[in-house]
Amino acid sequence: MNNAIFIDRDGTINVDKHYVYNINKFYFIDDVINAMIKLKKMNFFLIIVTNQSGIARGLFTQQEFILLTKWMISYLRLYNLHIDAIYFCPHHIQGVIKKFRKDCLCRKPSPGMLLDAKYRFNINMPTSYIVGDTISDMLAGHLAGIGTKVLVRSGKKITKETVKMANRVINSLASLPNLINKQ
Template sequence: MNNAIFMDRDGTINVYKDYVYNINNFFFIENVIDAMIILKKMNFFLIIVTNQSGIARGLFTKNDFLLLTKWMVFYLKLRHVHIDAIYFCPHYQKGIIKKFKQTCLCRKPNPGMLLDAKQHFNINMTNSYMVGDTESDMLAGQSAGIGTNVLVCSGKEITKKSKTIATWTIKSLASLPNMIKTHKNINPGL
């Protein structure tokens, strides 16, 4: 079985702004690329799981999202970071684009995207991590059986509830490799 780092996108990988859908508004959070390089060297699969309700809301198209995603993957590849998979949910129950106006199992806090990745990549969820900046990220990780749910303070404002659901709270994804190494030193059986 494989271990994975499941990562939210907005507020976790890139600077949080409402509905980022083009390259001009996409800025990587400081040191997250370096952290991803280290996490890959630690033999983790890197899997992005992101809600993109802006598609259902009609704020941007699925194609806009895919173009930005293609650019992001290429940019990371140039810096020696391989993203193993990207799962996204375009749905929103109150959306205006009929095709995407629905309740689904993939929109976090539902665990659908994580469970799909688990099956596709044979992921050991107990030894994996969900990293995100919202309560819905933490709940999705918890529902999917993720062993460590990591709340980052680099995105949306942290709520008391999201802090209580999280296993760890860290400044940003950049801190994760050291947290994992420290934790393994404390609990070498992991």
């Protein structure tokens, strides 16, 4: 079985500018690329799991999201960094785009994206990590059976309930390799 780091995108990998879908508004958080390189060297699968309700809300299209994602993958390749998979949920129950307006099993806190990756990559969930900046990330990790839930302080309001759900709280994904090495 394989170990994975499931990583939320907005607020964890890039600065959360509220519905980021444009390359010109996408900024990697300091040192997250180096952290992901270290995590790959530690033999973790890197799997991005991201809710993208802006698609259902009509704020941007699925094609715009895919274009940004392809750019991000290409940019990371400049650092010889391979992301093993990117899962995204375009749905929202209050969406204005009819085909994306629904309750689904992939939107975090539901564990659908994580469980799909588990079966695709033969992931050992109890020895894997989820890293994100919301309670939805922590709950999805819990429901998927992920052993370590790591909350990132991204500037969003963090409730006591969110902190309680997390096993660790860090300031940035950049801290994760050191945290793992100390365990």
